[in-house]
Structure formats: structure tokens, C-alpha cells
Amino acid sequence: LAGNANAAQRFxxxxxxxxxxxxxxxxxxxxxxxxxxLTNGTASADVGSAQSGVQTITAASGAxxxxxxxxxxxxxxxxxxxxxxxTTIAAGxxxxxxxxxxxxxxxxxxxxxxxxxxxxxxxxxxGVTPVSATTGPNGxxxxxxxxxxxxxxxxxxxxxxxxxxxAPAAPNNVATATYKVNAVSFIAIDGANGAKPGATEKVAVHxxxx
Numbered sequence: 301l302a303g304n305a306n307a308a309q310r311f312x313x314x315x316x317x318x319x320x321x322x323x324x325x326x327x328x329x330x331x332x333x334x335x336x337x338l339t340n341g342t343a344s345a346d347v348g349s350a351q352s353g354v355q356t357i358t359a360a361s362g363a364x365x366x367x368x369x370x371x372x373x374x375x376x377x378x379x380x381x382x383x384x385x386x387t388t389i390a391a392g393x394x395x396x397x398x399x400x401x402x403x404x405x406x407x408x409x410x411x412x413x414x415x416x417x418x419x420x421x422x423x424x425x426x427g428v429t430p431v432s433a434t435t436g437p438n439g440x441x442x443x444x445x446x447x448x449x450x451x452x453x454x455x456x457x458x459x460x461x462x463x464x465x466x467a468p469a470a471p472n473n474v475a476t477a478t479y480k481v482n483a484v485s486f487i488a489i490d491g492a493n494g495a496k497p498g499a500t501e502k503v504a505v506h507x508x509x510x
Contacts, residue, residue, distance in 0.1 A: 306337060306341050307337055307338060307339045307340075307341060308336055308337060309336065309337045309341075309343075309361055310334060310335070310336050310337075310361060311334070311335055311336075311337065311343045311359045311360065311361045312332060312333070312334050312359070312360050312361070313332065313333045313334075313335065313343075313345045313357060313358070313359050314331060314332045314357070314358050314360070315331050315332075315347055315349075315355055315356065315357055315358075316331075316355060316356045317331075317349055317351055317353060317354075317355050318331075318347060318348055318349025318350070318351060318355045318373070319331060319347070319348055319349065320332065320333045320345050320346065320347045320348075320357070321333050321345060321346055322335075322345065322346070323344050323345065323346050324346065325346075326346045326347075326348055328348070328350075333345045343359070345357075347371060349371075349373045350405045351373065351405070351407065352373050352374055352375045352403075352407040352408075353372075353373060354370050354371070354372050354373075355370060355371045355372075355373065356368075356370050357370075357371070375402075375403045375405075375407035375408065375409045375439070376403035376404060376405065376407070377403060377404075377466070378401050378402070378403060378409050378412065378462065378466055378467060378468045379402060379403055379404045379468050379472060380401075380402055380468050380472040380475075381399060381400070381401050381402075381414065381460060381461075381462050381467075381468065381472065381473060381474065381475045382399070382400050382402060382475050383397060383398070383399045383400075383458065383460045383475040383476060383477045384397065384398050384400075384477060385397030385398065385445075385458065385477050385479065386479055387478070387479055387480065388479060388480050388481075388482055389445060389447050389479050389480075389481055389482070390447070390481070390482045391447050391448070391449055391450060391451045391481055391482065392447065392448065392449030392450070392451075393447060394444050394445060394446045394447065395444070395445045395447075395479060396442055396443070396444055396445075397416075397442070397443050397444075397445060397458055397460075397477060398440050398441070398442045399414050399416070399433075399435075399440065399441050399442075399443075399460040399475065400435070400438075400439050400440045400441075401414065401435050401439050401462055401468075402439060407439070408435065408437075408438045408439015408440060409435065409439045410434075410435050410436055410437050410438070410439055411434060411435060411464070412434065412435045412439075412462055412464040412466065412467065413432060413433075413434050413462070413463050413464045414432065414433060414434075414435065414441050414460050414461065414462050414463065414464075415431065415432040415460070415461050415463050416431055416432065416433075416443050416458060416459065416460050417431075417458070417459050417461075418445065418456050418457070418458050418459075419456045419457045419459075420447075420453045420455070420456030420481075432463075443458075445458065445479070447481055451481055453481045454480065454481060455478065455479055455480035455481050456478070456479060456481075457476050457477070457478045458476065458477050458478075458479070459474060459475070459476050460474070460475050460476075461473060461474050462474075
């Protein structure tokens, strides 16, 4: 805050993410900290964050508020790849699977090339879209698994592999997810009987899985 140095003035520091606390003794559970200015009019606090992103520090004393320069935290080295998606996909439909490259604290890492494969021959080629992708700002890449109508597959395992130069060490550079296929056993159409020529009637289509 601009102005003459003012000792013994209390300031409340707050952060939008991460933590803040006394210099040399930060409490990682706190997002605010109260400090008193020294004879030179300054008050200090330490900040940190286990989460990647932009941290903004605000200092307030009474009606006066100042926002310091932001601090940007970046993810560390990649330590693992995780893969998540549906456990069941109906024949004739699709499912979305998301791979994420993470550092040791679970932060997503962008710019990693990941490749996908499936143990279901019916899903390849073209059934996995795309076959490879680059992780975005949040460290994720998404693919779509297309299961053909009338598929006889009982399910498959999807494998994702980080093929980038900064990939985690094996075996943490690979992750898998398994899904089952719900085949359609029969389709029933229900509707009213006795409709007059030129008239319309509502019908319902019921698809029953196998």
C-alpha cells in the first residue's frame, strides 16, 4: 500500500489457492494470515501451493486493500498415467475414456503424447478415436470407443501409453481400463391398435439388453 511507513499496523493476507502463513512456519491448511508491520512499515508472509495454477495474494487493512503480483505454480515431472471411463458400453453406442498424465501431487501435465489401443478387434481400426492425442492444459486427453451394433464382443481392455520423451518411468507410463458390452437381445414396439387412415398414433420403442 502506498504512503508513509506505518509500524504496528495489522494486515490480513489471503490467497485464492494454496496456503499462506508466518515466514518460516507456513501452515499448509491456511488461506489467510494476519501480520503486523515492522518499523519500516512492511509485513511479510510465506506462500506456497501443492496445486498448479495461478495464486493471487491480497493484503487488506481496514478499508485499504492491495493485490500483489500473482505467483504461478507449474506441475512437476510426470510420475504416472491414469485412465478412467465407463465400465459398460451398449452395442451400437460409444463410450468416452479420459487419460491424465500427473505429477506426484496429482497435477495434470500438458503437452504429453499418449497412445491408445483396445483388445477388442471390433473396436479397431477406427473404433478408437483418436488413436493418439496430446494432453491439454489440465493434463488430459479424451478418446471415444465405438462399439458396433450387433457386436459379439463381451468387452475389452483399453490401454493408454505415454510415448512422450518426458513420460513417467515404466510401468507408470501405462494405464488400463476395462469395459463390458451390453448386447441388444431384442427390440419391442408398443403402440395403439385401430388407428384410422390418415390419423397418427404414438408408438414406443423398447431396447432390452442381453
